[in-house]
Amino acid sequence: MRLLVRALLRLFPAAFRRAFGAGMLATFDDQWRERASLALAWRTIADLIRSACLLWGRLLTCGGLAIRLPPERQGDNVMKTFWHELRLALRQLWKSPAFAVIAVSVLALGVGANTAVFSVVDAVLLRPLPYPEADRLVSVVETHKGVTADEVTLTSDFLDWRAQNHVFTAIAGFTDFTRTLTGIAEPLQLRTVKASADLLTILKVQPFLGRNFLPGEDAKGRDAVAILSYSLWQRSFGGNREVIGRSITLDDRPLTVVGVLPRDFRFPNGTIDLMTPLGKNEEAELKRGNEMTIVRNVIARLKPGVSLAQARAEMEVIESHLPRPFAGVQLSVRVLGLQEWLVGNVRATLLTLLCAVGFLLLMACANVANLLLSRAVSRQREMAVRSALGASRSRIAGQLLVESMVLGALGCAGGLALAFWTRGLLLSLVATSGPGIAALPLDLRVLAFAAVAAAASALVFGIGPALSGAGAPIAASLASDSRSLTGGARRQFWLNGLATAQVAIAIVLLTVGGLMLQSFWKMRYRDLGFQPDRLLMAKLKLSPARYPSGPKQVAFLDQVVEAARNLPGAQDAAIGSLPPGGGHATNGFGIEGRAFTSGRSPAARQCAVSAAYFRVLGIPVLRGRAMAESDAAGATPIALVSETFARRIFPGEDPLGKRIRMTAQEPYLTIVAEVGDVKTAGLAAEPEPVIYFPYRQAGSSGDPAVLVIRTALDPVALGPEVHKRVAQLDPLQPVASVETMEQHLTDSVSRPRLATILLTCFAALGLLLAGVGLYGVMSFLVRWRFREIGIRLAIGAQPGDVIRMVLTRSLRVILAGAVVGIGGALWLNRLMQGLLYGVSPADPLTFGAAVVFLSLVGLAASYIPARQASRIDPMATLRAE
Amino acid sequence: MPGMNGTAMNDARTPPPLKPADFHILLALLEGPRHGYEIMKEVERESAGTVRLEVGTLYRLLARLLEAGWLAEADEDGRRRNYRLTRLGRRTLRSEAERLALVVDRLRLRKLLPQGNI
Numbered sequence: 001m002r003l004l005v006r007a008l009l010r011l012f013p014a015a016f017r018r019a020f021g022a023g024m025l026a027t028f029d030d031q032w033r034e035r036a037s038l039a040l041a042w043r044t045i046a047d048l049i050r051s052a053c054l055l056w057g058r059l060l061t062c063g064g065l066a067i068r069l070p071p072e073r074q075g076d077n078v079m080k081t082f083w084h085e086l087r088l089a090l091r092q093l094w095k096s097p098a099f100a101v102i103a104v105s106v107l108a109l110g111v112g113a114n115t116a117v118f119s120v121v122d123a124v125l126l127r128p129l130p131y132p133e134a135d136r137l138v139s140v141v142e143t144h145k146g147v148t149a150d151e152v153t154l155t156s157d158f159l160d161w162r163a164q165n166h167v168f169t170a171i172a173g174f175t176d177f178t179r180t181l182t183g184i185a186e187p188l189q190l191r192t193v194k195a196s197a198d199l200l201t202i203l204k205v206q207p208f209l210g211r212n213f214l215p216g217e218d219a220k221g222r223d224a225v226a227i228l229s230y231s232l233w234q235r236s237f238g239g240n241r242e243v244i245g246r247s248i249t250l251d252d253r254p255l256t257v258v259g260v261l262p263r264d265f266r267f268p269n270g271t272i273d274l275m276t277p278l279g280k281n282e283e284a285e286l287k288r289g290n291e292m293t294i295v296r297n298v299i300a301r302l303k304p305g306v307s308l309a310q311a312r313a314e315m316e317v318i319e320s321h322l323p324r325p326f327a328g329v330q331l332s333v334r335v336l337g338l339q340e341w342l343v344g345n346v347r348a349t350l351l352t353l354l355c356a357v358g359f360l361l362l363m364a365c366a367n368v369a370n371l372l373l374s375r376a377v378s379r380q381r382e383m384a385v386r387s388a389l390g391a392s393r394s395r396i397a398g399q400l401l402v403e404s405m406v407l408g409a410l411g412c413a414g415g416l417a418l419a420f421w422t423r424g425l426l427l428s429l430v431a432t433s434g435p436g437i438a439a440l441p442l443d444l445r446v447l448a449f450a451a452v453a454a455a456a457s458a459l460v461f462g463i464g465p466a467l468s469g470a471g472a473p474i475a476a477s478l479a480s481d482s483r484s485l486t487g488g489a490r491r492q493f494w495l496n497g498l499a500t501a502q503v504a505i506a507i508v509l510l511t512v513g514g515l516m517l518q519s520f521w522k523m524r525y526r527d528l529g530f531q532p533d534r535l536l537m538a539k540l541k542l543s544p545a546r547y548p549s550g551p552k553q554v555a556f557l558d559q560v561v562e563a564a565r566n567l568p569g570a571q572d573a574a575i576g577s578l579p580p581g582g583g584h585a586t587n588g589f590g591i592e593g594r595a596f597t598s599g600r601s602p603a604a605r606q607c608a609v610s611a612a613y614f615r616v617l618g619i620p621v622l623r624g625r626a627m628a629e630s631d632a633a634g635a636t637p638i639a640l641v642s643e644t645f646a647r648r649i650f651p652g653e654d655p656l657g658k659r660i661r662m663t664a665q666e667p668y669l670t671i672v673a674e675v676g677d678v679k680t681a682g683l684a685a686e687p688e689p690v691i692y693f694p695y696r697q698a699g700s701s702g703d704p705a706v707l708v709i710r711t712a713l714d715p716v717a718l719g720p721e722v723h724k725r726v727a728q729l730d731p732l733q734p735v736a737s738v739e740t741m742e743q744h745l746t747d748s749v750s751r752p753r754l755a756t757i758l759l760t761c762f763a764a765l766g767l768l769l770a771g772v773g774l775y776g777v778m779s780f781l782v783r784w785r786f787r788e789i790g791i792r793l794a795i796g797a798q799p800g801d802v803i804r805m806v807l808t809r810s811l812r813v814i815l816a817g818a819v820v821g822i823g824g825a826l827w828l829n830r831l832m833q834g835l836l837y838g839v840s841p842a843d844p845l846t847f848g849a850a851v852v853f854l855s856l857v858g859l860a861a862s863y864i865p866a867r868q869a870s871r872i873d874p875m876a877t878l879r880a881e
Numbered sequence: 882m883p884g885m886n887g888t889a890m891n892d893a894r895t896p897p898p899l900k901p902a903d904f905h906i907l908l909a910l911l912e913g914p915r916h917g918y919e920i921m922k923e924v925e926r927e928s929a930g931t932v933r934l935e936v937g938t939l940y941r942l943l944a945r946l947l948e949a950g951w952l953a954e955a956d957e958d959g960r961r962r963n964y965r966l967t968r969l970g971r972r973t974l975r976s977e978a979e980r981l982a983l984v985v986d987r988l989r990l991r992k993l994l995p996q997g998n999i
Contacts, residue, residue, distance in 0.1 A: 016940075027936050027940075
């Protein structure tokens with residue numbers, strides 16, 4: 001409630017707020033402490049809004065808060081006066097339902113869109129993470145400049161950080177894996193994480209049942225324990241408390257369940273079914289030999305009194321003293337607040353969205369102001385009568401503002417309803433891209449935001465009409481008949497200004513939407529490096545016990561590929577160890593003729609594939625020969641490398657015929673071809689070097705194996721068939737996941753997708769509002785010049801001339817708005833440079849299209865009043881004179 | 882017309898009748914400085930619940946009375962600022978009370994109100 005009062009204080013004129021704001025808040029606090037009740041809340045809200053209106057009314061009409069004692073009686077019963085004003089306002093709206101419906105829906109649209117976007121921003125950026133003292137949590141990541149854009153940490157470095165730092169109470173690493181749980185009703189593929197024993201301590205989370213990992217269990221060989229998530233415990237173990245101490249089988253390895261996580265616990269980066277200890281061979285890692293592994297995420301808790309900057313400084317010192325394992329690779333360390341790390345990539349997107357949606361609200365305000373101004377014309381006599389009967393100018397302005405507030409309140413209610421209904425849709429869009437958002441609560445904060453947005457809008461759109469309504473000279477208004485409009489020129493200036501502003505904002509929104517769409521399209525369909533349509537991907541996690549690397553695994557995978565190829569609707573199928581663009585370039589390799597001391601070698605992604613892989617995905621072979629079925633176990637070992645690999649590892653040289661090997665124990669592979677780059681993970685990022693080699697020669701397709709199937713029709717239908725076929729081949733081997741390439745891409749380019757969909761919607765709404773705005777202005781123009789047009793028609797003007805006159809007028813407004821809008825868009829769109837891919841923020845095509853499109857819509861909207869004007873009956877006009 | 886009544890009614894410097902809310906705010910400060918919430922409670926008590934000020938209106942009126950020079954800001958304790966009557970304010974209150982007393986006298990004469998203390 002206090003928050004709401006504080007928000008409502010924003011409505012007051014600044015000078016007043018400065019003088020009395022603190023006192024008002026203190027007084028309200030006292031009052032609330034003594035007798036908090038819903039009635040008091042309502043009274044206070046109504047009173048604050050009313051007082052703000054009255055003060056603004058006085059400010060506007062007296063030109064300052066210079067306060068004299070008005071003769072009218074007021075303030076003796078707040079609720080009574082307010083209800084009276086409210087009833088008056090409602091009656092006014094009731095009398096013109098068309099106006100009310102349009103104004104309220106336009107406002108509802110603006111407020112609703114803002115509230116919805118704010119609820120996302122609030123959930124992602126503003127709310128603390130769901131852990132105690134979450135602001136003390138940091139993420140520590142290592143960057144490997146020169147090898148990979150991915151942020152992963154070498155286990156050895158993580159261990160050294162842990163041993164040497166003095167700034168963290170504890171530091172923990174974790175890496176997620178997909179693993180298979182067997183020994184229950186049917187094999188289950190789980191999202192699991194290997195995590196340091198310290199992780200839960202750092203997050204200050206206690207297991208719901210059982211215990212946390214013990215420090216000693218982090219070591220390899222002693223890590224045969226597991227903690228279940230609450231939902232897995234409920235789903236697969238029926239919520240039985242006896243589960244503690246029970247043995248389960250994960251990837252054919254027996255583990256003992258030692259704990260269950262609390263129900264509302266969420267991992268920093270998403271939902272996890274099960275966790276096991278990190279399980280690293282720490283001694284071997286610290287030797288930094290061939291056994292090097294990585295940790296995907298590292299988080300830590302700052303010691304009390306240690307600042308982020310101090311932690312950063314100390315970690316940089318530690319990092320600079322660590323041994324460098326690879327030549328030519330620059331390691332550096334980044335320490336970020338955990339929340340900042342989690343939302344880092346989303347921030348720019350969300351702020352752009354908030355900006356765009358704010359513009360939309362401005363447009364809605366301009367539209368309503370438009371409507372109010374034209375309406376003021378018909379109410380001029382009413383105002384003059386009230387004024388003549390003794391209402392002061394401030395009172396009339398106040399009353400007009402109360403009417404605006406009523407519109408604002410109705411719009412706010414409509415907007416909240418809109419935000420509420422679109423919440424599910426928005427959540428489904430956000431959930432795929434945001435860091436672990438489970439819900440978008442419409443709570444007090446969001447409500448307060450909507451209320452303030454609506455109230456601020458009401459003030460924005462209410463001020464112009466209130467000024468002009470209260471300022472009308474009485475005698476002139478009363479004397480003139482209803483068709484001669486005093487103050488028309490001034491109003492027309494306002495209206496033209498508003499329409500120009502709307503066109504300008506619409507241009508900004510249209511260009512933003514257009515740029516996003518283009519960028520998304522390019523990212524999605526043009527520059528991937530392979531053909532994404534009609535592709536199905538199935539991940540198999542091969543059980544290491546039953547399918548160890550070697551002929552047995554190859555034979556099984558051959559069967560799987562063959563079965564997939566024969567599925568009805570399948571055109572071709574292949575197998576690879578990574579989905580296109582997946583994996584990390586962290587595996588080192590050796591090059592014949594170049595000496596690297598042990599472990600100091602360049603790195604690349606390594607992908608074991610079947611010969612059909614390139615054909616199925618449509619990855620072009622740029623030079624050399626394609627991989628063939630005959631490149632099997634007995635033949636000369638070969639490799640294919642990606643374009644980036646060739647450019648980076650063999651600059652200025654021909655890679656074909658060069659020989660490379662993965663480890664010193666393995667034979668050299670001859671490079672026989674250079675193939676195209678594939679980008680999926682981060683399309684905006686530079687592609688990483690990749691080595692492809694035949695899985696038959698490697699004796700393994702790696703882990704997990706990815707089956708890719710090109711289909712003739714929609715690949716979704718094939719999903720269940722894949723499950724069935726694999727189950728026929730081996731009932732104990734589950735298929736980890738089946739997804740279409742579209743879905744896979746969506747996951748990796750989903751952030752642009754959210755922004756693209758929303759910004760396109762905003763652009764469409766902007767276009768609509770600009771159309772409505774122009775329609776309003778042109779209708780007013782026609783009404784204002786009703787007699788003039790009638791006379792012109794009477795003395796021989798053709799209807800076509802009248803239409804041309806109105807349209808010319810409209811076009812002038814549109815062009816003025818376009819000039820302002822283009823300027824604004826050029827300036828603003830720089831902000832979204834980071835969100836765009838392959839499109840310049842000043843793309844002339846987009847700008848041109850936006851102007852043309854908007855002009856067409858604007859002219860179409862103006863055509864309606866233009867035609868009305870051309871049909872004015874000259875005789876009727878003249879008779880009325 | 883000579884006499885007290887005449888001066889009260891015809892003196893050009895006499896302010897117009899006070900509004901009840903203003904009157905009650907001034908009345909509430911008669912016994913000494915008070916802060917916002919105390920004024921609010923005192924007004925409600927003094928007026929027997931007929932005048933009820935919410936926080937927005939209270940401060941709007943306080944601003945007006947300060948501007949008119951009838952109130953002044955007194956000392957501050959913590960976040961709460963106290964307000965006190967000025968001499969002008971006291972005079973205004975007094976003349977309003979006299980005006981009301983006069984009205985009451987007249988109504989008594991016309992038997993609308995009972996005789997004696999009410």
